[in-house]
Amino acid sequence: MEHPNKAEAHHTHDHAGAKNELTRNERLVHTVLEGADGPLGAYAILDAVREAGMRSPPQVYRALERLQQRGLAHRIERLNAFVACRRDECDGTATIFAICENCGCAREFADGTFDGFVTDWMRDNSFAMRLSRCELVGLCLACQPPS
Amino acid sequence: MEHPNKAEAHHTHDHAGAKNELTRNERLVHTVLEGADGPLGAYAILDAVREAGMRSPPQVYRALERLQQRGLAHRIERLNAFVACRRDECDGTATIFAICENCGCAREFADGTFDGFVTDWMRDNSFAMRLSRCELVGLCLACQPPS
DNA sequence: ACGCAAATGTTATAACGTAACAAAGTCGCC
DNA sequence: GGCGACTTTGTTACGTTATAACATTTGCGT
Numbered sequence: 001m002e003h004p005n006k007a008e009a010h011h012t013h014d015h016a017g018a019k020n021e022l023t024r025n026e027r028l029v030h031t032v033l034e035g036a037d038g039p040l041g042a043y044a045i046l047d048a049v050r051e052a053g054m055r056s057p058p059q060v061y062r063a064l065e066r067l068q069q070r071g072l073a074h075r076i077e078r079l080n081a082f083v084a085c086r087r088d089e090c091d092g093t094a095t096i097f098a099i100c101e102n103c104g105c106a107r108e109f110a111d112g113t114f115d116g117f118v119t120d121w122m123r124d125n126s127f128a129m130r131l132s133r134c135e136l137v138g139l140c141l142a143c144q145p146p147s
Numbered sequence: 148m149e150h151p152n153k154a155e156a157h158h159t160h161d162h163a164g165a166k167n168e169l170t171r172n173e174r175l176v177h178t179v180l181e182g183a184d185g186p187l188g189a190y191a192i193l194d195a196v197r198e199a200g201m202r203s204p205p206q207v208y209r210a211l212e213r214l215q216q217r218g219l220a221h222r223i224e225r226l227n228a229f230v231a232c233r234r235d236e237c238d239g240t241a242t243i244f245a246i247c248e249n250c251g252c253a254r255e256f257a258d259g260t261f262d263g264f265v266t267d268w269m270r271d272n273s274f275a276m277r278l279s280r281c282e283l284v285g286l287c288l289a290c291q292p293p294s
Numbered sequence: 295a296c297g298c299a300a301a302t303g304t305t306a307t308a309a310c311g312t313a314a315c316a317a318a319g320t321c322g323c324c
Numbered sequence: 325g326g327c328g329a330c331t332t333t334g335t336t337a338c339g340t341t342a343t344a345a346c347a348t349t350t351g352c353g354t
Contacts, residue, residue, distance in 0.1 A: 023301065042341070056304060061342065077224035078280065080310095080341060098274050113264040118283065121258065127245050129285035133225065136265065138276035170332065189310070203335060208311065227310060227341095 014089050018070045028052050029063040030084060033073055038104050039081035068092055076106055078135050083108070094118065096134040102143035161236050165217045175199050176210040177231060180220055185251050186228035215239055223253055225282050230255070241265065243281040249290035 022030060032048045033040060040048075046060045054060060064082055067073035071092035075082050078099060083106055085092070096114060098107045114134065122129045169177060179195045180187060187195075193207045201207060211229055214220035218239035222229050225246060230253055232239070243261060245254045261281065269276045 025302070054303090057342070058304085058344090059302070062301085077282070098268075098272070098276075101277065109268075111264060111268065113260065113267070117258060117260040117264060120260070121245075121256075122283070122285070125245070126288040126291075127283065127285055128291050129245075129283050130248065131285070132281070132283045134279070134281040135224070136269070136274065136276050136279045138269070138274055138278070141273040144273075144275050172333070201334095204311070205313090205335085206333070209333085 015072060015085070016088070018072055021070075022072075023063075023066075025049075025054060025059055025063045026066055028054060029060060030067055030072055033067075033082060033084035036083075039076050039079050039083045039106050041079075041081050045082065074108065076135065077133060078137065079104075079106070081106075093131045095132075096136070098136045098138070098140070100140035100143050101137060102139055105140055107140070162219060162232070163235070165219055168217075169219075170210075170213075172201060172206055172210045173213055175201060176207060177214055177219055180214075180229060180231035183230075186223050186226050186230045186253050188226075188228050192229065221255070223282065224280060225284065226251075226253070228253075240278045242279075243283070245283045245285070245287070247287035247290050248284060249286055252287055254287070 028049045029045055032045050042057060042060050042064065045064075046054065046057060049060070054063075064073060064075070068075060069092070071085055071090040073082055073084055074092060074095050074097075076097055076099065085095075085108065087108065087110065090110075094110070094115060096109055096111060098109070099105075118129065118132050121127070175196045176192055179192055189204060189207050189211065192211075193201065193204060196207070201210075211220060211222070215222060216239070218232055218237040220229055220231055221239060221242050221244075223244055223246065232242075232255065234255065234257065241257070241262060243256055243258060245256070246252075265276065265279050268274070
């Protein structure tokens, strides 16, 4: 039951600043995510950047890893897919998504009550939290049956 | 951006009752999960039940799916792994896990503040939630550096 | 120019998950 | 008992997601 860990979510910057520090591959992947209308799998991203010169999965996964560290992209665990972060000042440590099962859209948001719950729980239970992920699964307004 | 969905989390029962309704394969998988000291991947489960007669991945995944529907097991998205639920009366619609990056342990718990946050948000945002998943990632008490 | 670190490129393979179909068990019902 | 419908199980083959390991190139300070 041993378990290593991955680099993730520790840089600080606001997004405007962070975007200017991207490498070529990071920028390619980030641009694709920004232009997408929903979460994209790593291989979908790969298809989209292939003509720009990225050819193999590790290149895409490495770019994604660094974008996540900077809070510029998030992985949606339930979908094995990735999105560009649209909130400014996001460091990636506390993300919440509402995921629609019908259209696949994923809406990211922040919430003070949730942050409070997390903070309280980690204090009361001596858990040294590095990051939290919350995924709400259901139907978005547009996808709900008429009335 | 269309997207289907999977069967999940809709039965009701308390666990004591539900356990008596398990089929042979479901019981085999559930017993393995109950005996494990942490989350298990589907192929680790397969190894553990092979001598009992289950031989292929679909058999394991099918049993897991039905256990999840009954709230007897949960998938931890971040780990691509599964655990037996130890709370009674769990229907699987709202799970919270604290996952240790060092030892791999996953502690499940429930929280009223979190439930309230979820309920409020779905009301305020007209989101028809089917289930919520929350995963806190960090170090459990036993794995934190001395002081 | 040299050396170091970061980033990139490439191959092969590991790990996770499912489609599709066949066979066997369960149960009600005439 | 025999029939039919449904559920569960069994099996093969494949699709999808992710990473290990190593070679090469790039950026940059001195």
